[in-house]
Amino acid sequence: MTEMDTALTYPLQVVNLLAALLLLISFAMLSQRRVVGLITLFAWQGAALALSTAIVAWSTGQHHLYYSAALTLALKVIAMPWFFYRLVRRLDVDRDVEPMINIPTTMLIGIALVIFAFNLATPISQMAGTVTRATLGIAMASVLLAFLMMITRAKAIPQVIGFLAMENGLFFAATSATYGMPLVVELGVALDVMVAVFVLGIFFFQIRETFDSLDLKHMEKLKEK
Amino acid sequence: MTTGILLQITQTLLAILLAPLLMGWVNQCRAWLQGRAAPPITQPYRVLRKLFHKDAVIAHDASPLFRFAPYMIFACMALAAGIVPTLANDLPFSPAADVIALVGIFALARVFLALAAMDIGTSFGSLGARREMLVSFLAEPALLMVFFTASLISRSTELPVIVEALAHKEFVIYPSLAFAAVAFWMVSTAENARIPIDNPTTHLELTMIHEAMILEYSARHLALIEWAVALKLFTYSALGIALFVPWGIAPAGDLAALPLALLALVAKMAVGGAGLSLLEAVSAKVRLFRAPEFLGTAFLLAVLGMLTHFLLEV
Numbered sequence: 001m002t003e004m005d006t007a008l009t010y011p012l013q014v015v016n017l018l019a020a021l022l023l024l025i026s027f028a029m030l031s032q033r034r035v036v037g038l039i040t041l042f043a044w045q046g047a048a049l050a051l052s053t054a055i056v057a058w059s060t061g062q063h064h065l066y067y068s069a070a071l072t073l074a075l076k077v078i079a080m081p082w083f084f085y086r087l088v089r090r091l092d093v094d095r096d097v098e099p100m101i102n103i104p105t106t107m108l109i110g111i112a113l114v115i116f117a118f119n120l121a122t123p124i125s126q127m128a129g130t131v132t133r134a135t136l137g138i139a140m141a142s143v144l145l146a147f148l149m150m151i152t153r154a155k156a157i158p159q160v161i162g163f164l165a166m167e168n169g170l171f172f173a174a175t176s177a178t179y180g181m182p183l184v185v186e187l188g189v190a191l192d193v194m195v196a197v198f199v200l201g202i203f204f205f206q207i208r209e210t211f212d213s214l215d216l217k218h219m220e221k222l223k224e225k
Numbered sequence: 226m227t228t229g230i231l232l233q234i235t236q237t238l239l240a241i242l243l244a245p246l247l248m249g250w251v252n253q254c255r256a257w258l259q260g261r262a263a264p265p266i267t268q269p270y271r272v273l274r275k276l277f278h279k280d281a282v283i284a285h286d287a288s289p290l291f292r293f294a295p296y297m298i299f300a301c302m303a304l305a306a307g308i309v310p311t312l313a314n315d316l317p318f319s320p321a322a323d324v325i326a327l328v329g330i331f332a333l334a335r336v337f338l339a340l341a342a343m344d345i346g347t348s349f350g351s352l353g354a355r356r357e358m359l360v361s362f363l364a365e366p367a368l369l370m371v372f373f374t375a376s377l378i379s380r381s382t383e384l385p386v387i388v389e390a391l392a393h394k395e396f397v398i399y400p401s402l403a404f405a406a407v408a409f410w411m412v413s414t415a416e417n418a419r420i421p422i423d424n425p426t427t428h429l430e431l432t433m434i435h436e437a438m439i440l441e442y443s444a445r446h447l448a449l450i451e452w453a454v455a456l457k458l459f460t461y462s463a464l465g466i467a468l469f470v471p472w473g474i475a476p477a478g479d480l481a482a483l484p485l486a487l488l489a490l491v492a493k494m495a496v497g498g499a500g501l502s503l504l505e506a507v508s509a510k511v512r513l514f515r516a517p518e519f520l521g522t523a524f525l526l527a528v529l530g531m532l533t534h535f536l537l538e539v
Contacts, residue, residue: 013398016537020400023529024407031522104521111525111532118536137536 011059018052019135026145031103039084046076064183099152117141132176139173156214160200233316240306244459245269254502276448284345294341295449301334302456311463312486315385315477323382324372342438353437363520364415370527374405375468392471404530406469411523413461420505462497
């Protein structure tokens with residue numbers, strides 16, 4: 001075993017495991033065809049995030065991270081998935097959707113993104129002083145993967161979930177590089193995300209009323225002749 | 226050395242004898258989950274006995290290869306069962322093949338099965354053989370990648386060294402193995418002809434893969450193949466145990482740990498079999514043309530495991 005393995009304590013090994021789980025869920029989201037499955041995966045990603053934040057808080061004594069963990073749990077594991085489930089049922093949009101690029105190709109691009117993110121993160125994490133710095137690469141990879149999901153999906157709800165997954169990745173990056181942002185910033189971001197979700201929820205209804213579909217391709221026809 | 230050889234023979238015989246029991250347990254669990262009355266757990270043994278007492282019917286056009294193939298397949302699986310550490314670690318057979326050669330042994334059995342299936346010249350046989358080859362050529366690289374992830378951790382492709390590094394050294398959580406475990410589960414469903422790639426109970430020509438290949442076999446030949454299938458499932462489960470939950474396998478030369486190792490093996494197999502049937506009950510068989518996607522995902526997950534190893538564990 002290398003020196004770092006023996007230097008890591010068990011809580012931090014669990015954080016590493018949860019980070020790997022986060023990446024695994026990002027890939028599962030990339031390959032998920034059904035909207036309800038996507039929402040469930042999003043909730044699981046939030047749960048992994050909340051748990052890892054709580055463990056980091058406990059093992060490093062950073063008390064404000066407890067609030068972040070609680071906030072993540074309340075918003076991203078309970079409130080938002082519940083809201084999305086209701087939305088999907090009301091809008092009746094849970095069908096198999098083929099993404100714009102087929103799934104194996106998307107996964108291959110995803111692997112390339114992961115390699116890119118890992119390489120990009122190495123010099124940054126060497127400068128960071130936190131014990132969780134190794135997971136920075138994973139956080140950046142999940143940001144890029146969520147971004148990729150937003151690009152490859154045509155429907156509105158998967159795109160919004162991709163946006164929220166990206167926020168998850170950013171949050172995780174903040175925790176691993178600097179033990180999280182100040183509490184005020186985090187509260188602000190949480191509020192922003194929540195408002196965004198509600199506004200987008202209203203948008204979904206508007207989009208569907210105007211175009212009879214949630215496919216954003218129709219939005220391209222808005223241009224005046 | 227003598228004890229080593231004795232232990233080796235015991236382990237191989239145990240695998241051969243217990244394999245149908247695992248199959249029976251999986252079938253029983255699945256029947257329960259589907260709300261049917263379950264067959265007794267010893268049903269596979271009865272089927273084997275019945276088949277061994279029957280007279281073999283062989284097509285006129287069959288070449289000697291057709292008669293020879295079942296023995297070859299069974300021998301390959303028995304050899305593989307001897308190499309994978311199930312009860313004790315570092316037995317005399319283990320250095321005979323590392324994980325890469327083990328994949329080769331499985332491939333050898335598969336080549337013989339596919340050749341025998343095409344030998345008679347029926348359309349079902351060739352169809353099954355082609356499908357099997359499609360699935361296996363996608364599954365094999367993913368399986369190798371899973372093994373490489375474990376090899377990177379222990380710095381060796383020898384199974385005894387991998388088990389030694391994971392089970393008998395200081396306990397460390399390896400995130401890369403989480404990816405490898407998911408990939409391994411996906412590959413082993415494909416390799417063992419289980420749901421979601423193949424359905425072991427179907428005889429519908431549109432979907433069957435493995436069953437299509439063995440349609441022409443009867444009596445003792447069929448019995449040997451069925452036994453080899455059970456043995457393959459057992460060996461794969463043992464591989465999964467050795468790579469991901471190796472605690473309990475007796476260290477090299479420690480005879481006192483054997484009873485506990487046997488107990489741990491039975492417990493892990495029982496849990497694994499129940500888990501397999503649960504996963505089969507909740508998932509549906511995918512279309513054949515989705516199989517490349519399923520196995521491609523397995524391959525990518527295994528590669529991701531290797532990448533995570535370099536990021537988090539080096």
